[in-house]
Amino acid sequence: MTQAPPLSPNLRRKLSWMMFLQYAIWGAWLPLLWPYLSGHLGFEPGQIGWIFAVGAVGALLAPFVAGQIADRWFATERFLGISHILGGILVWQSPGLRSFESFLIFSLLYSVVYSPTLPLTNSLAFHHIPDRDRDFGRVRVWGTVGWICAGIAIGQWLAFKHSPSEGTREIIAAAQKAGMADAFRLSALLGILLGIFCFFLPHTPPKKGKDKLAFKEATLEVIHSRPLLVLFLLAVPVSCIHQFYFVHTAGFLGSFQLGLSSWINKIFGVGGGGLMTVGQMSEILVLSSIPFFIRRFSRKTLLSLGLLAYAIRMAFFAYVDVLPFPPLVSLILGVAMHGLCFGFFIFLTFMIVDELCTPDVRASAQSLYNLVIVGIGIIVGSKFADMVASWAMSEGGKMNYQKLFSVPMWGALACLVILLLFYPRKKEKSS
DSSP: OOOOOOOOOOHHHHHHOOOHHHHHHHHTTTGHHIIIIIIISOOOHHHHHHHHHHHHHHOOOTTHHHHHHHIIIIOOOHHHHHHHHHHHHHHHGGGGOOHHHHHHHHHHHHHHHHHTTHHHHHHHHHOSOHHHHHHHHHHHHHHHHHHHHHHHHHHHHHHHSOOSSOOOOOHHHHHHHTTTHHHHHHHHHEEEEHHHHHTSOOOOOOOOSSSSOOOHHHHHHHHHHHHHHHHHHHHHHHHHHHHHHHHHHHHHHHHHHHOHHHHHHHHHHHHSTTTHHHHHHHHHHHHHHHHHHHHOOHHHHHHHHHHHHHHHHHHHHHTTSSSSSHHHHHHHHHTTHHHHHHHIOOOHHHHHHHHHHHSHHHHHHHHHHHHIIIIHHHHHHHHHHHHHHHHBBBSSBBBBBHHHHHHHHHHHHHHHHHHHHHHHOOOOOOO
């Protein structure tokens, strides 16, 4: 078997910058959205749940719009460029929104523009890299670096610009939540920058396939592949579990940070979003090690480790006051589990989708999987997280985090059992 040629330095730089900006755009505001909407705008949990749910509609449309366009009609890099420039213009307007209805409409419009770009950056990278197993992790890891840089930058900005030197904890926290509007402004600038940069990415033309409707062909390939079908079915509950982390962790960590040693705030800033970047730091280690792991372990083993990490992370959060560690250690260990969760399940599943689908529908297949894990999963997960949060809330309005995080912990263990029972051990040949 001949070895694939090395990834050229110029192509690697372009794809790495694409990933860096793609995820910096998202990482600037997503971890802070719940505390901003609840703490600053005063939205109810049910209203925030709807905003998160509507924010996933774009992922539902991606296979039928973005995937079809990229696979059959339009060059991928041009579609990405136009989408990101429009998205940057949209998100710049969001700090001026005050009502639930206006934020709901914004969330819908922005999701339609931004969500399809997530699978298409993967598709573009897969199209050009010589060796998927060897090269994709080295490129995608820069998306994680972008998320970290944006998260820490916003955390530090909140610490130095929006943290009054005098006042009660409540006054300081309120000022920080109001300052979270700047996260949207940073995201907008990064989005317009990426939109311009996309026009200089390698040309990725559409292909002719067996069927004029690329998403239809991709759906049939998924249905006839046992490993893909199992992963697509598991993607919904896993996405719900993932949504618990992004919806509630920043507020959870923020409540602890007020009483933590000052060195935490000096490094990560305030608001909880900066401290969450510990998860992305561990993600860098995992993604950088993917070529090592996939040569030595089966896909099923790595997927199982990813689901187990989901359960362990939620256990660290749920039982932070019970475990035989200081709370700070439990929090950091729990956040650090994100690298294993993302790398060994979500990242790996995108690779498996590309591996088992034919070249002429890979953009649509990526968008189809994105529909399930970022679309259906987030819509269901947002409403489910809202229901569980209401159940875990005490009469005095205080959150019982043990009750809140124990639900996704048991859900992750159930997904692990399903994977062990139904996912095939032997590697399936590529379509």
